[in-house]
Amino acid sequence: MARLFTEIFAPAVLAAVMPVVIGAHAGAAGWGLLAALFCAAIPYAMILRGVRRGRLSDRHIGERSQRTGPLVFGLASVLAGLGLLVAGGAPRELIALIVASFAGGVVATGINHFWKSSIHAGVAAGSAVVLVLVFGPLLLTSAAVVAAVGWSRVRLEDHTVAQVVAGAAIGAVVAGVVFGLLR
Structure with a gap:
């Protein structure tokens, strides 16, 4: 079960799904797919x-010693995607998500x-906060996913x-502040 939670809610999976969800919510699923390409597919490849x-x-x-290179590459990819979104006039809510993702990264x-x-x-925590801000308090139930992911990592x-508590706190605060201010 722990391996399942780790795989289903891996950062690459959430980085692919969240832009599509937020893009669709903003009426721009195509922009969400483009964002997913730069935020998830390219870095994961x-x-x-x-x-x-x-x-x-x-x-x-x-x-840990191997993380810096892939993290920096991922940030560069997110930044390139963000540039395309801004230049192309993507919805503000989607841009706010990608800026929050970049800041968290x-x-x-x-x-x-x-x-x-x-x-x-x-x-996971950043995604949960964004979902609550976009869809309302009913999505507070997504905190159960954050807890399950944390449990799985331990x-x-x-x-x-x-390390799990710190990661979740950082993700939640950065996403909440950045997305909350920019949306």
């Missing part, structure tokens, strides 16, 4: 390439230099409880 070539330990990049990359916070928990011994 680079990670898979690194795993195949033996440069990365696994697709979740469990080794910057914080996670900075923290990664010193400590291994849970990016799984951060992306259960699989990929993170400590402190």
Whole structure:
């Protein structure tokens, strides 16, 4: 069950789904798909390439020392996608999501230099906050997913409880502040 939660709610999966959901909500699913390409598909393809070539330990990049390169590449990809969204006049709500994703990525990359916070928990918590801000308090139930992801990361011994709590707190605060201000 822990492996299932880790895979289903992995950062790459949420980074692919959230732009489509927010894009569709804003009446612009095509823009959401474009954002998903730059926020998830391109960065994840680079990670898979690194795993195949033996440069990365696994697709979740469990080794903290291996995370910086893929995180920086992912940020560059998100920034390129954001540039296209802004230049093309994508909906404000979608742009706010991508800026929040970028900001969360910057914080996670900075923290990664010193400590291994849970990016799984951060992306799950940030996604939950955005869903509540967009769709209302009924989506507070998505906090159960955040808890399940956190449990899975600890259960699989990929993170400590402190790393999961810190990741979730960072993801929730960054997403809440940035998305909340820009939408």
